[in-house]
Amino acid sequence: MNKTLERMLNHEELTREETKDILIGITRSEYPPEQITALLTGLQMRGVTVDELLGFRDGILETGVPVPLDCERYVDVVGTGGDRKNTFNISTTACFVIAGAGYKVAKHGNYSATSTSGASNVMARHGIKFTDDIGKLNRSLSECGIVYLHAQLFARAMKFVGPIRKSLSFPTCFNLLGPIVNPAKPQCQLLGVATLDQMRLYNNVYRKIGIDYAIVNSTDGYDEISLTSDFKVATNSYERVFSPEDIGLHHARPEELVAGATEEEAAQIFDSVLNNTSLPAQKEIVVANAAFGIQVLERGSKGIDECIAIARESLDSGRALKTFRRFVELNS
Structure with missing residues (x-):
């Protein structure tokens, strides 16, 4: 996470896979709250990219409860x-x-x-x-x-960032x-x-x-x-x-x-x-x-x-x- 934060300070963008891995890491309590706060603040200051947002989405869906519905289109x-x-x-x-x-x-x-x-x-x-x-x-x-x-x-990951948000x-x-x-x-x-x-x-x-x-x-x-x-x-x-x-x-x-x-x-x-x-x-x-x-x-x-x-x-x-x-x- 420290390396990720350094990249954020250099205005670098994260890949979809990287933000997915970060989200999964958050659900495993791999990062202290201070680092998560810094990450979210940095993203908010420069604006989240499409791939960064999609990576977080991928992580939430992967760690959540899927809902397979018996219908093709809704x-x-x-x-x-x-x-x-x-x-x-x-x-x-x-x-x-x-x-x-x-x-x-x-x-x-x-x-x-x-x-x-x-x-x-x-x-x-x-x-x-x-x-x-x-x-x-x-x-x-x-x-x-x-x-x-x-x-x-369903979105089990959200509770891990709830107090910080x-x-x-x-x-x-x-x-x-x-x-x-x-x-x-x-x-x-x-x-x-x-x-x-x-x-x-x-x-x-x-x-x-x-x-x-x-x-x-x-x-x-x-x-x-x-x-x-x-x-x-x-x-x-x-x-x-x-x-x-x-x-x-x-x-x-x-x-x-x-x-x-x-x-x-x-x-x-x-x-x-x-x-x-x-x-x-x-x-x-x-x-x-x-x-x-x-x-x-x-x-x-x-x-x-x-x-x-x-x-x-x-x-x-x-x-x-x-x-x-x-x-x-x-x-x-």
Whole structure:
């Protein structure tokens, strides 16, 4: 590690294999906390490279719990977090809309770090019991089209850096790993990012991983399609800036996205969208995000207008709600 730190001081980049080995070494307690702190600080100061990030990803997946699912194609919908907008559970709600439309979803998530309610918060609020039992996970995917993977059960390496990350007053490259360490290794992903720099980074990451993807960023800093502004989408095949009107939807106000002050309030918004009793803006935001996830699953063969119609019908018909209720039955 001392040699690695010397290279960092000389502004040298590490290879994918080197950062993988470092991650594995961290799980074996081979380095004192001071050296890990120095490494993470150095990477944050100069910016992590694509290969460095992929190496950490490789190490986390190799030392974690794999999830072999009995399905060839499924999507994960996730945000990087950290935009500090305290939005309701948009990605999680969109997952049930996608599953309600007949597609398969492997949602990877955790408790919230910066907002009122993360994916695991809203799941737990509805009585979901997190599990790493592969049989139960495959039954959920088979019978209701969606499975939930609580990150703490699978990414065992993260606990080794948890205390160090908490002691630092700034984010590290480990904050970027959440979206790319889904243990089911989905072939499709819709990712929301808070900045265009992150969009460029993940664009290159996904190209190296070799999956179908869409990365979205709202120009006013939301790590999802917020409809509060124009938003950019980068996929395997195109990059484009959309306005809400371009996709037949309306502008939303920031206050319409807020999760509230408590987990209970956030869960009530989640429920209201699935029950089709939410604010119109809340429904449209979920429909927009679900639609781009559907487009990824369809490999871009369907236009976004058609995908929006599919997502909207999933909600209007009650199929998204029916999917969620069956999910709760299977996972409580």
